[in-house]
Amino acid sequence: MTDTDVRHGTLFGVLALLAATLFWAGNYVIGGAAVAAISPLDLTALRWAIALVPLLLLAHFLERPDWRSVLRAWPHMILPALFGPLAYNFLLYSALEHTTPVNASLINAFNPALISIAAAIFLRQRLTPIAIGGIAGALAGVLWILSNGQPATLIAHGFGSGDVLMVAAITTWTIYTIIGRRKTGLPPVTATAVQCLTVVISTAPFVLVTHGPHIPADPGLVWSLIFIGLFPSVASFVLWNIALTKIPPARAGVFLNLITVFTVLISVTLGQSLTLAQGIGGIMVLLGVFHTNINAFRKTP
Template identity: 30%
Template sequence: MSSPQEAFRTGHVGAAIWSNAYVLLSLTALFWAGNSIVGRAARDLTPPATLAFWRWGLALLLLLPLAWPHLKRDWPVLKANWRMMLLLGALGIGAFNTLLYTGLQTTTALNAMLLQAAQPALILIMGAFLMRDHVSLRQTGGVIISLVGVLAIISQGNAAALIALDLNRGDAVIGFAVLLWSVYAVMLRRRPDVHPFSFLAATLMIGVVCIIPFYIAEIASGHLIVTSRESGLAIAYVAIFPSFFAYLFFNRGVELIGSAATGQFMNILPVMGAGLAMLFLGEQLYIFHVAGIALIFAGIFVAGKGTASPPFASAKG
């Protein structure tokens, strides 16, 4: 059986797509945006930890045939760096999507996508705290502008609700998830020097193990998957597209145009996700959404102005 890479390289259309970073990254953004849409749509069918467990468990099964030769070779390095791998697997795989799906129980996919747009600003902050990165006055101003945009979305434009901390629980959970992801993105600098498939497979294994106690707790409390065609399709989507293909395409995009350009391009993710939320879930765009996302992107622009590469960029699903 041929690997996905070989399949893409065979045939004129496949070869053309595999050689075009912007097509691959557009598909990546679409798949990752779809993750929040499906998580919100399936909230009454699949409990959050359950959805996260099956997402990453099935993705791991898809990845292992590709990763196994690299994993065997890189195992001594991964084992020697087990503390860092544990941290990265727990944050990037175990925590983020479990919290995202939990937040989507009580907030909209639109809010979830726009809150994730604040990740670049939070990555800059975490870089300063955790890695002692130098942050310029311009970058500090950009972060403040972006965070004002986040607060506008979380408070739904209501300053009184913000002062009283009367916020939507789902927004708060997703905000915490985004914060944890920013720590993960910064700590990726200390990941062991192994093949990308080895690293991804190892983090998936760790993440799945971290999710298991929460999955068992959901079962024990009676929160079970509703057996239906829709729940099966939801699990299949999140396991195949945002977990397997999106990471494959994202890694190829970095290979073709570099991480800086890839990170900048992936800023289309929240905009694409907001459009999908309105199109498929009928969610409504309010003026505080527009103001919030405008402030977030203005902050990214201000912080990045005059730099050779974007000061902060990340992507995930």
């Protein structure tokens, strides 16, 4: 492979990462608008119901898994599915009922640092002094955002409900990441399709019991659901995995910070305001997360 081929492959990987994170950012903005008309449970259920068939088709034709082996591995996928695709998205959409997409994405930016803490506690992974400093800085940034630049007010007034729900969301994603380290032998798209099916099966009884199947009539909401079901749920994941064949994982992980950047840019473009506290806190979080992962980034060729 020539240097030109490597450069072209790297460029393609970067473009794939940019598209994946842009679509994930769209989930915050469009999801925030959708929860004004549909419940978080319905939005979560419909999102993965829409994504299910495309994921199964992609898994079948791209990865060609042994479906009997997939069926045997399914029990090991249930818990990750409940904590990741189900709980995280339900809590995210619940948070978006009470807070802005910008605020939610800024809190979500702390997730890599929270995962590092959990990995140190439960997986005995060593944290360097630089990483500890990065975590402290990122946590300070989150508190700055939650308090609107006045941390002392948290003692007197506590946290907003949307902020608490968003912290709960990144906690469930941290659990998902830790327990998801167990090897199942399934290819990535196939594993996601199985988790997606698990979410659809798990949410269906609750949707039916609460109000029965509800098909939105508003065209704008329908298009929002189609976007959320196809782009953040299917396209982002496929693009991310394609990028990982071109770019080392540690470097690709840095691109996750662009979810926050894109969410802010989209929101501001649509007329939402960015407060000074959010700007300062967001920079603190992003810098803290970068320092938490800086060693892995440096060691990657």
